[in-house]
Amino acid sequence: MATRTTNVLAAVAAIASIVLAGCRTNDDQRHQSRSAQLHEEPGDPPSAGAAAGGTLVYYSHFPLVEHLDPQRLYNGRDISNLARTVYRSWVTFPVSADVETATTYVPDLATDTGTSSQGARTWTFTLRDGVTWQDGRPIACADFKYGASRVFATDVITGGPQYLLTYLDIPLDERTGLPIYTGPYHSSATGRAAFDRAITCNGRTITYHFKKPWADFPLAVASLHMMDPYRADKDRGRRSDFQIFSNGPYELEGTWDEEEGGTLVRNPSYDPSTDTTRSRRALPNRIVFDIGKNPEQITDRLIADRGRDRAAVSGESIPRTYFSRITGEVAERAVAVTSPYTWFLVPNFRRLTVLKVRQALAASVDVTAWVEAGGGDKAEKEATDIVHPAMRGYQKGLFPGGSGNPARARQLLESAGVQTPYPITFSYISNGPIADAQAEALKQGWEKAGFKVGLDGRTEKEYYGIVGQPSQKADILWTGWGPDWPSAITVTPPLFDSRPNLTETSNGDDLGRYRSARFEALVDEAQNAPDLDAATTVLQQADQVLADDVAYIPLGIPVFYLLHGSAVTGYVNTAASNWYPDLGAIGVR
Known part of the structure; x- marks a missing residue:
């Protein structure tokens, strides 16, 4: 999910889920008896009024579902939806x-x-008993190994x-800079042997061998689907992109239409005793x-709350032009939750070479005015760190936020000796x-401090x-980021x-062309840390270096x-679902 702002914008512009009330059938009753076998765990989500049955419809406008193939999934909404329904990790x-x-x-x-x-260079997992694919065949260690192998087919399994x-501890090809293993479709014997050494199976136990420590590897596994199992006999390469072969509680009915969507139904081979209600x-x-x-169409339906839309949820944000209509009973069905993304500014270090000038920019940023101009707290919350508050490594108040301090900024510009x-x-x-x-709004704050914007x-x-080019002429840029998993290692180092x-010829994701030997030494230390706590401590130090250098300014x-319908039960948005409606808990009354 660590995407450039083009994808972040699409994600923020989009979310949709709607529920259809359905008639009870014999299958409903059969599932109710099966669902009673689910292992109830402490801390399960609220279940008042929740019961098995009914039909949930998930409306999506934009972005469309890009992939259903687990090794190609990279959209936060789809990652969480499919993790709750068809793919287990x-x-x-x-x-x-x-x-x-x-x-x-x-x-x-x-x-x-x-x-x-x-030192976290090796990770081992053992497969639990009784887990199967939708055709009833047991999941095997080899299926996990095959799933990982597909990631290396960079010409086939893209995105x-x-x-x-x-x-993964596989040598690189000096010519291409990529691993000598190129996936399950056309690898050399040498490449295949290297892959077989890097991932080994012993019965139901798998071991991953990495060339460097990966202390937060389980976080990556839980957040993405790249390590999910995949059955080799079901692999059609590129043609598998919109197929689902399930090991979760649902399976795809028929086919998926890229323009219209698809329907998930009960997976009869799923054994709920191998799962817990804390997850699904x-x-x-x-x-x-x-x-x-x-x-607009989705919001109109949910406001009206008629027919099948009474049992509806939406992952599509209410348009700002509708805010005044969210009152009374409708407001009781609305919820505002922070997204997993952060907006921020990036100074161009090729142009803003004087630290005090960058400090003056940061001091005079009117974050409060920025938020108000964007629609207020139903559209955006103030940020004081590039690391999201829900993540390990977040530091409250790293930047001041608020309305800014133009007087302090003028002092900084004066002491910098620059002309104003x-x-x-x-x-x-x-x-x-x-x-x-x-x-x-930003322009007005800066001009109060002595900038001409x-x-x-x-x-x-x-x-x-334009901004990806080293020669671009802007002094300060707007951008955004969403982490791949809840650790600062997926935020500040890649940026x-x-x-x-x-x-x-390229800035990559470092749009301001920031370079710091001190910061990069801390990144290396964090990436070689033996555990997540040690890595997080070092990453916080690295974030402080960025703040001291004004490498970014959070917005x-x-x-x-x-908004959701009145017949929805167990409605919740969680960090685990990337703050979209969490299909692990939602039911239909």
């Missing part, structure tokens, strides 16, 4: 409204949460996370993913009047093609480590303002 995140609980992984297909050795290419209640009999209705008003150009994505109003609004299509990012955390 070694470990997973539980359903909980408590952030710490929801980001603490628990066993899923494994008997425990894994064992590390050799998904590729961490295994850098972590699996209450609806059917889940219909309906693609194509726009946010100091000219700067602010580049941002201009995708409508709200984005322009937010840019104007030129606004450079660009279309989303052209923006990253500010110059080594994997900066070339003569806000987008809010998902969501």
